Amino acid sequence: MKKTRITSIRSSLAWLVAACLFPATLTAALLLAYDYQRQRAELVRDTVAHARALMHAVDREFAGAEMSLRSLSTSPSLQSRDFAAFQAQATALLHRHYANNIVLIDASGQQRINTARPYGQALPKATNMAQLERVLQNGRTDISDLFIGPVLKRPLINVAVPVYSGNAVSHSLVAVVLPEHLQKILSDYRFPSDRIATIFDASGVIVARTHEIHQFIGQPLGSDLTQRLTEVDEASLEAVSREGIPVLSVFTRSPTSRWGVAIGIPIASLTGELRHSLWLLGGLATLLLASSLGLAWVMGGRIVQSVRALRSAALSLGDGRVAAVPALEIREVDEVGQAINRASLMLTDASKALTDSEARMRGIVESATDAIVILDDSWNIVLFNFAAVTMFGCPLEEAIGTPFIRFIPERLRGDFSAQLLAPRELDLQDREAPAIEVATAMRLDGDEFAVEISFPQVLAGSSQVHTLILRDITARLRIHEALERSNLDLQQFAYVASHDLKTPLRSIGGFVQLLEKNYADKLDERAIALIRRTAAAANRLEQLTDDLLSYARVSSGSRAFTPVDCSEVFEDVLQLLDAPISASGASVTARPLPTVTGDRTQLVQLLLNLVANGIKYCDGPPVVHVSAELHEREWVFSVKDNGIGMEPKHHERVFEIFKRLHTQQEYTGTGIGLAICRRVVISHGGRIWIESAPGKGSTFRFTIPASAGESSSS
Template structure:
């Protein structure tokens, strides 16, 4: 067995210093990480509050635009088709609002009036009618995604409301909002220079952005954010921004307009303070460790020199010799010397006890009534007790060193070899006595006899051994065979008895049928009833005989 490595005093003190300082350093690192996590959670909470406030502001602009449009939709100028007057009224209404221009459109998409162009100028049809169709179908206002305006020839957002003419909706009133207004609304929030804030429409298209708006306006938001927008209304997670920066992102999606606001903070900004603190902690830790290890090394050298006299006693103890260590000047060294002396005495006592244990085990094996054999990995017998000599008829002096299959009938040796091969492949083999499996052994005179076997594996320093306990079950197998013969005799008796009993019953049943068929007209009702009851009794008795 490999001896355990013994640490020197210097190494032990160095490890003790490390064991004392390193947990404290690790705890400080854990506290720093915990502080970082709290700061991160606080940032997420603050960012969510900012995103919610900005989202409320965006929805507020849409609500204001809808109110303005609803107010204009009731103008008498529309009903009287005085579009020139309505053009002037609409221009005044949006002078100080977030609406850039207002368009009156009739079903089919033709613009009747647009404050972005002088009244009377020829106007094109609307490019997309899907939004307008939904407005007429539902009678409710609708907010579009970012799209291209046919008159302004630039990206716009349309807020459309229906115009009622009598019982039906006859026109669409559309307020056009520019992305620049939302860009201004976003920049007024004064997010940090490194933070990336985005306003996206319901489809996830960038409408306003704090960084590189000219590059990304009209493009989808980062793919990770787009996936979250399709499944959640509010969340916080890490993703890679459109610029390729790893950011901690929070977003809020409006339940009404379905627009969204996202705010991202670069992960590098979050971890900068953490890394700075960790570097400072690492420097202090190295300084403390070097100082403490230097002191431990000096003290360990002084102690080591005072206990080197114990080396010879330890080596003698390792060789199995009796050790009596004299008194030593240093208390700790003296305690070790006394321990070595006690260990020497204990080893002597343990050796004596081991010899006694081996003697007792040998007595048990030799007095056992079951055959006990031990074989090595090559299936050669190394132990063969007296009960085995009696069972197989081979003396131990002849069997020691021979292979185990000498005691197995020739017709079973191939199966035994296969079992050994499977054991070599899987590395385990065991069988308990009493599991019902009957094997066969062969005596010295060639007689085969049934046995039960218990097999177990023992791993020793010299290799793997297998202990086999065998019990002769010849009497039990013989009794089992006699029982089977008795059962066969009983079965044959039951068959014969059943056949002999059924023969007269069939005759009685036939006589009753003849009486009933040939003499029914000559017998009264009582006699016929007795015949029927007798026939039924015969049938029941036949069934009982069959069951028996």
């Protein structure tokens, strides 16, 4: 058999130091690289922003020249061919703008005026005939590339606008912009000294530059940048500047003038700080590794000496002798040595501590208000606390050792035995309360009563103890039964009161109708009006009685909740409101509604009241929409209308019984409908509120808890 290699403390500490330093060093290097990439990306984004801003400034200069030229092109002197007066106007315009000179060129290419020369002096033909052709054909502003002017004999840029004679372009009016003006715009941005910023024309020719402009003006951009410009209008790439410097170049191009700006950042500036940080990190890591290994070797020796001092003490403890460990240098090892010294003394005190613990536990059990009974494997009683003695009326000495089944009525013992034998897994990680069941128990004198029994499982060594915790719920059941009887009495009273009120009301209504029908010709208008007011009051009182009955049903109803498809509830509401919907021309719609657990009749009543309110309280054709959304563990229903709305101060008041915001002459009603809605929602465990403002309609929202397994929509 191959012998397992045993590693010493010193070598383990050395490997631990190396293992700890390596990932830390690697992580630091990765963080440096990540930080470099992040800073590079941020620098590119900032540089793109600067390039865009600079390009906007160039476009702004061209646009200013265009606006000045277009204003000048409508001069009456130009229309009357008074070129002398027109040159004077153009010269005056130059004092307010940055253009070097203004030129008027006819369709043949002949310069008619040029503010760089006195009027009347012979002028040459234009050399940039391609720009003239574009202006004459397209009738649009044109910005030229850099070229040599025929008069100034130096590089310049033309901004040309068309001059119309009737509907045709007869001349081209040109503002001459010198590269020095764009060079000034570039200088005003004050780029860092190592940045190489360039303004180039539509053909990629350098017009202005922060470095060596006199050497490179009029020359094309580098080949890499020129190739990239043919593919995209904005990007970044690594290239070589005209001076031969490797740079990270960021460029952007104007979508209108097609001119562009490029900004180069030397690669050396980007990577210099990273290289310095990496060298510093390597040196620090090497120094830290060497010093840590040396310290680990020294500390390992101290630990070895202290641990070896414990060996003889441990052998003495194993032989039952008193251990004597001297003070050691390592605190943790010294603590182990002192613990060994105390171990023999603690063994003698263990039995006494166990006895005290059992006494405390018994005191807790005996002082408990619930009956606690512990059974052995044969279901015989081994512990019967004082509360159990009082509950069952059985002395302690008579209960101990007897089967607990004696306290269950004989007819129920079979079912109770099955409950006791039901398997219950013991999960020490489960912090939920043990299952509680209701059963019928019997006192020693034969009196039966209801109890709640919980079956917590307790470990005793390696086995489980069968524990019963019992609580007498006789008083609670009596209160519950009294509450149910009270609800039934209230419901019966509501029905009787409704019937007794509605019968004479119907008689009054019938008598009033007969009086109007048979004696209308014998009564004056005032009497007829009183009869009709009496009939209206009787009808309103009958409606109030019906609403009170509905309110009582919601208050005292105790029907079991069942799954209810709210889309079917909505269809029932549409049928019940068919007459008012048709009479008002209302539009009542709904999204697919969910299935919830509740009372179908009450939910129909809830939705009926809310939709009916949306139809009633509206000055124009009503529009009502019903929807529902699932939020966490509840459905939020919305009934939205386009009615008259209400002020926020009334949002709570409208849910109170008999609280109305309008007179009977304005809108009929009893003031009970929304109170019923709130009762229904509360009985379903939800809440209801309103979102409304005067003239902006109302949205009633209410919630119903969502049970596990309910469908999201019908």
